Amino acid sequence: MYSGRVAFHSAGYTLPALRWFTAPDPAPITQPGRNAVGQPEIDTIRAMTGTYRQLDNQYGGGHARDTVARYLHQEVTPLLTNGRFDHPTGQQLLNAAAELAQLAGWQAYDTAHHGIAQRYLTLALDFAHAAADDGLGAEILAAMSHQATYLGHTTAGLDLARAAGQTAHRAGLPVLAAEAHVMQAHALAKANDERACATALHHAEQTLDRADRSTDPQWLSYFDEAYLSAKFGHCFHALGRNTHAERFATRSLRMNDRFVRGKAFNLALLANIHAHQGQPDRACAIGAQALTLTTQLRSARAVRYLRDLQTQLAPHRRLPAVRHFTGRINATLGPRR
Missing domain, CATH: 1.25.40 (Serine Threonine Protein Phosphatase 5, Tetratricopeptide repeat)
Structure with missing residues (x-):
């Protein structure tokens, strides 16, 4: 579990984002561990993450941040390191772990533990890459952009938003592309580039209008007109x-x-x-x-x-x-x- 004061460095997102695009395709995920892992364990992680996400939205990141971090490190990480699973199960397990790690990062960001947030979001991106999940990868890159822009690192925020946009396009998820355009626009506005910001906002609106929301993953339900x-x-x-x-x-x-x-x-x-x-x-x-x-x-x-x-x-x-x-x-x- 990450603890103490950890400094945020915008350059700390450069290597994970580069690795996201340049790392070779992940190897098949199989593990001959001691404890069998199957759908019930994965469903439990997803249910717990959904509950923690609702608490986060309702009460803020500080409400259950320590509980989420403990659950990730004490319950989920041992499944990844000691579990026994085949490739499809391993992909789902890593995907569920990526969602949970992203939430841990988001909660740390919300409570101004920015260096810790950076570490969790980087871990989440690594998990998403291992799971070969471009959609979740785009969402995590957008979260990294959100944090960087909030902290005044507008160049890093813009670069990460563009990386999110390219990944969303690769995933074929227009709503994620719209989110990436919005993150670009916010970084551009903070940099006082009004013309480029207006263009990005226009693209975001157009892209969201065309998006089919019926197949959205559950973690994207917050992204709406409001x-x-x-x-x-x-x-x-x-x-x-x-x-x-x-x-x-x-x-x-x-x-x-x-x-x-x-x-x-x-x-x-x-x-x-x-x-x-x-x-x-x-x-x-x-x-x-x-x-x-x-x-x-x-x-x-x-x-x-x-x-x-x-x-x-x-x-x-x-x-x-x-x-x-x-x-x-x-x-x-x-x-x-």
């Missing part, structure tokens, strides 16, 4: 196009309520946009909704979005609404350091 609208909102907000950003951020709130963390993010985004537009009262009213949801979460990202809002509202600190709201933030999240 998620796409949120990413459009983030892109336009980063570019200073706040009228467009407001429209998409508002649309993003037409979402499934089980994605509590996502709703907290989208409310904070809309509140930030109103603050940028010189509408502190509206920003506080919507920010208060985001704060209420954030109190239910263990998510460093949700806290960061509220702290960013607090910064945007600082010029209006004398207004009663702002003074009351920022007081609530400090009372709930602790004084700002």
